[in-house]
Amino acid sequence: MSVVGIDLGFQGCYVAVARAGGIETIANEYSDRCTPSCISFGPKNRSIGAAAKSQVISNAKNTVQGFKRFHGRAFSDPFVQTEKANLAYELVQLPTGSAGIKVMYMEEERNFTVEQIMGMLLTKLKETAENALKKPVLDCVVSVPCFYTDAERRSVMDATQIAGLNCLKLINETTAVALAYGIYKQDLPALEEKPRNVVFVDMGHSAYQVSVCAFNKGKLKVLATAFDATLGGRKFDEMLVGYFCEEFGKKYKLDIKTKIRPLLRLHQECEKLKKLMSANASDLPMNIECFMNDIDVSGTMNRSEFLEMCDGLLARVEPPLRSVLEQAKLKKEDIYAVEIIGGATRIPAVKEKISKFFGKEISTTLNADEAVARGCALQCAILSPAFKVREFSITDLVPYPISLRWNSPAEEGISDCEVFPKNHPAPFSKVLTFYRKEPFTLEAYYSSPKELPYPDPAIAHFLVQKVTPQTDGSSSKVKVKVRVNIHGIFSVSSASLVEVHKSDENEEPMETDQHAKEEEKMQIDQEEQQKTEEQQQAQTENKTESEEMETSQADSKDKKVDQPPQAKKAKVKTTTVDLPIENQLVWQIGKDMLNLYIENEGKMIMQDKLEKERNDAKNAVEEYVYDMRDKLCGIYEKFVCEDDRNSFTLKLEDTENWLYEDGEDQPKQVYIDKLTELKVRDCPLSETFISHRGVHLLQHKLVLLLFAVVCTPEHWVCCRAKCPTSGKLLFPCSPWHPVYWRSQGTCNMSGALAHAPGVCTTPFFLFFVFVFVCFFCIGSFL
Template sequence: SKFTGSRSRGEFTAFIMSVVGIDVGFQNCYIAVARSGGIETIANEYSDRCTPACVSLASKNRMIGNAAKSQVITNFKNTVHGFKKFHGRAFDDPFVQTEKPKLPYSLHKLANGNTGIKVRYLDEDKVFTAEQITGMLLTKLKETAESALKKPVVDCVISVPSFFTDAERRSVFDATQIAGLNCLRLINDTTAVALAYGIYKQDLPTPEEKPRNVVFVDMGHSSFQVSITAFNKGKLKVLATAFDPYLGGRNFDEALVEYFCEEFKGKYKLNVKDNPRALLRLHQECEKLKKLMSANSSDLPLNIECFMNDIDVSSRMNRGHFEDMCAQYLMRVELPVKAALEQSKLSRDDIYAVEIVGGATRIPAIKERISKFFCKDVSTTLNADEAVARGSALQCAILSPAFKVREFSITDVVPFPITLRWKSPTEDGLGECEVFSKNHAAPFSKVITFHKKEPFDLEAFYSNPQDLPYSDHRIGCFSVQNVVPQPDGDSSKVKVKVRVNVHGIFSVSSASLIEKQKGEGEDMQIDSEPMVQNEGRAEDQVSLEDGAAGEKQDPTAVGNKPKVKVKSIDLPIMAKNIRQLDSDVLNNFVEYERQMIIQDKLVKEQNDAKNAVEEYVYDLRDKLCGVYEKYITEEDSNRLTLMLEDTENWLYEDGEDQPKQVYVDKLDALKRLGQPIQDRHREHEDRPRGFEELGKKLQLYMKAVDSYKQKDERYLHLSVEEMSTVEKSVNEGMGWMNNKMNAQSKLAITQDPIVKVADIIAKIQELDDICNPVINRPKPTVEEAPEVNDQNTGAHNSPTAKQGAEGKGETKGSQQTKSGTKEMEVD
């Protein structure tokens, strides 16, 4: 299926498939979808466009999103939040160990050394991986999107921080597969924002003109990212990125929490950090206070009732004091901004605009520092919360075959330099080469030529461990197999293609052995003409050597030597030590997620059945003392009321947790007693209107019979037998109605009715079926009754002056006159 769209305005028209962009934040998530007319942010079942990144595990099911957030205080040990940065990280990672004391739930070391999350689920201790927890969250977001769109959602683009390493990106990608999503791209947060900014701009410079340079600053709850992007018409190119992975809105929350913990310790003798529930409540209140201070510079109160040990606490804070407390964090704001500008080799004068997004950029002091650095006002033209999701949805629309949108090329960058290392006969036994430098264009492929006689390993790692927000700089090891020497014993030429793909993930994608190509003693060389792959855009592609067809030859040898035919043989590559889930483990996680979805569905159906019983009990009991009171005897009312009370007591005792069918049976038992009362009430209310309608019909048809007997010209074309049938039907209907009304009047209102509204409707239909076709039959046309005109032949042949005058006012065609004759217009 192809989707068509307005190329000039970037509008979309969808037929079948849906494509969505998902911003999976540290604290909240947003879903955007490409629809007819543009990009729309989807609201969840709580009519909230923001879904908390929160998963709560319980004894029977899972709660995800808003429902899970409501469990943060009451079920804190099993409610998981702030898990985004555990992707791909080892349990012994310094960051994990720093976070561990702050978390209300437990972390666990997995068999592979990674970080697991230990909770109580289905009354058992379970350890979930970060991929599984994120998979649960994505499953919820997928269901939210499908519910809003009324169609399946498969294709998606997921945003990740620009500083995520290879291991973290692979981990997030695995999570999308657990959720049953087809992730077309893991897009960097700031790149998504740049796309959301640029694709709708109609005034961008042409490719021949100087590009428009825009700075995008994104400070969310847990991280700070900066990118500088160059825009031309139809394309964007990221020039540089910089970041502080550990600076975000939560740092400012924690500063407030620390301050109030110390104050309450001295003022109320409360050690808040020893009470997880109290600490979580304080975090929530401090976050609210921080947001209030962004809009108000006066003193603001902090009041929490029954905070701890049944003690109410209160305090005050103002913006000035708050900024002084957070001075150490505010000082860090300028560092990534300055680094990005230096890497881009631009001056402040080259910057067209500074766009800020992310919740924490609402803090006035942060906006002020960014504005002061660039010597210009910051722009807030993008939605601070939804820009990443909207950009992700646009990228998904561009990549998906389901949409056709205006051409827009995207060139991202490699955030950290990547080096390859291999065994070499020179250089002390090891060879190294930096294949991708910092801020190198991505996605990108390079072909590297080796001269080898035997299989060899390529070890990939990040070049500068000190710049990495990650404890392990290794990416993985790639073993090139089946390498053999040439028939003459010389080294074989092996071409290896390395790639950073659209997800920002590094791989050795292919290797081939070139036969009959004698080496020149070099161990390795990088092709001078690598292929840039950028979403298949023709203008960004350079030819790539592909086996023999791409072999370069000495130009001086052309014409002197015959062409030498060479053969390219594909070589298998085995990846080792890659931080990604094995296929078997991933399949098990996918299956377990499916089982959890089924379990959640069963629990929902059980709860719905239980709620239906509870709702029926309350509704019926209320109406027994109201509208139903006169339709049931006192004895039956007492018995039914007692039954309702017993059911209510059962619901909160033995019936607290029963199978769905038990609740269904309970409801059926109640309805066997309650439904007749409801029916009597409804019948009593609707029966008079039914008899009234039947009476009107009988009157109508009886009037037609009387008119026929009086020779009314409207019915003269009907036969005596037909009108006799009508009269008989009317008489029978009158008799039926009188009998039923008399019988019903003898019954008490507490008894079941002798005649139901459905019976009256059926009788009306029966009467209509017999009478209506007869009395509403149209009269025969003029041609069918010529004898009527023959009686007045003379009048038509010799019209009088009076007749002629009357004829002038008639329309063409026959008209019925008072005398019953037909008059035709005389031309």
């Protein structure tokens, strides 16, 4: 069973696997651990990862990157419209209202959803993991930003299914980092002691996230999170791009922003310049040849000027740090350490801001690029039964408050209730009780829309069906179980109706709430809260009982309302009936459409495979032409006559010309037939060369054998005698010495017509060897 953790980054992705007793970040086919989040579409196939990155400029309109933040968003979303102006490829509105990506693929115009694009990237990462593990990969843990909403998380889950992956958990990036930090610590305080509070700061290419976590031995609890969803390394790049666009416009009269390719080149150069300024405070040059209109451009920048331009961005570093402490109700003195990760934290000014706020040196013990992927792999190992991992419980949180709204017949209006407040532990389940005579709908939404980095606060509508009144016409008791699951996704997991059956036995008073006055309102069942705040699942989320933390303590009073007054009733027997629930999610791909996307992805994978095989067959022909040409002038030279060599060389030249002309785009079988034709021509020559090479090897072994069997000790002494002046061996004139045999050209059959086949074949020489050995052995015996 595979254990794989995937860090889906805005700019690049990392894959970590558990093997050989540890966690290893694996490299792709380019020996690079970072796989660019980039997909390029061509007339024959797709290029994904590093191969696509090289086509960003040459195939700009069909190369997709920076799509991570489009998950679960409509085309009309203000964020999408803002990003659209900065993209080289085209965004379009799909029939569902979501944002789609328009490209030219297989010589036709295609519209892909964000889930399909992410599925393609996950397919590549899956392939990378399979190549490293040498076995199929199915189960994985995928990271998402801590501020992702329900719709965005569902979108990522759909993408994993398109890629053929079974996502065991969507883990927040900050939580994955905390896991990678805490699981190896041996000096954590005991469970009964005060926890160790650690702040994790992650500033990547597109977003800025902060979390504070409490650690005890074998336990991690996320106390609070804060973020700036648009502050990242690319914002600093954009400041440089804007500066040089203005400078080059004045200096060279170039309007760079109207041309996409020069703008993309400038982005790449500015990113390189930013990285250089992190290590150098002096003036740094930037030179770009043939930048635009065949004009070479150049400019300079230093760190002080750069920081002055970025004052506004640096001012946004502190608010999330302050917010996370306020939410967790901690002081700066309560923080044990501040760990930073993410590429943008390498900017000296960002480090200085963080260090100055907390009044202590920041810690860099974690790998800034790979920590998230390693945490994902650790989480996957914890969930996998194939690995035995040190016991370590993880309690995450709900980043935004979630409420339920329903139609209340008793009040003739809408009622609502906040089910999960902000920073509530997760995963978590609650049981709600309603009194109804007919089916009803629950509307889930985020209570604080202003806190969301997402325009729509709605989550879903859940229709509880087949609700019927009791036999006496009274309202039925309906228990609804709501849950924020292991992925951080809200759902109504089950609903059940309690049926009351009267018996003819002695009457007993039935317990009711004396404070209840009206019918058909909600109650929250108060059940015993588990002592441990989270129990990790070993298999799948379906076994939820080990993870649930019910809503309230055992001693708290039930909030029961809307029940009829207490009365004497006959003894009753209750049964529960499961009720069907119809989910009307704000964002979810339908099953039929999802299956279609999975089928299309399979077809594209097969097309990529066929194109790769075709290119490999073509490259094999080209490689053979070059290799054979070198051999004809090298090791094969004395084994082929002049006429044959010239004829074969001419054939190779014709093949090479054909490859670059008519053979540029041929089916795979054509290349295979061409290679077979060349090898048939080469076969006699290769056999002759191999035969003669075998003769020389056997000849050498034969001489050594004869020397060992026939020669006397005196011959050995003579062999070791050296010339006092030159230091060389003094070889005897005895015919038994091996050097004598070699120097006299014994069995020197290669000298006569070496290029003629069959002159001295290996079977003939083996027979010769046999006779020769027998002769000398008999002579020695006699």
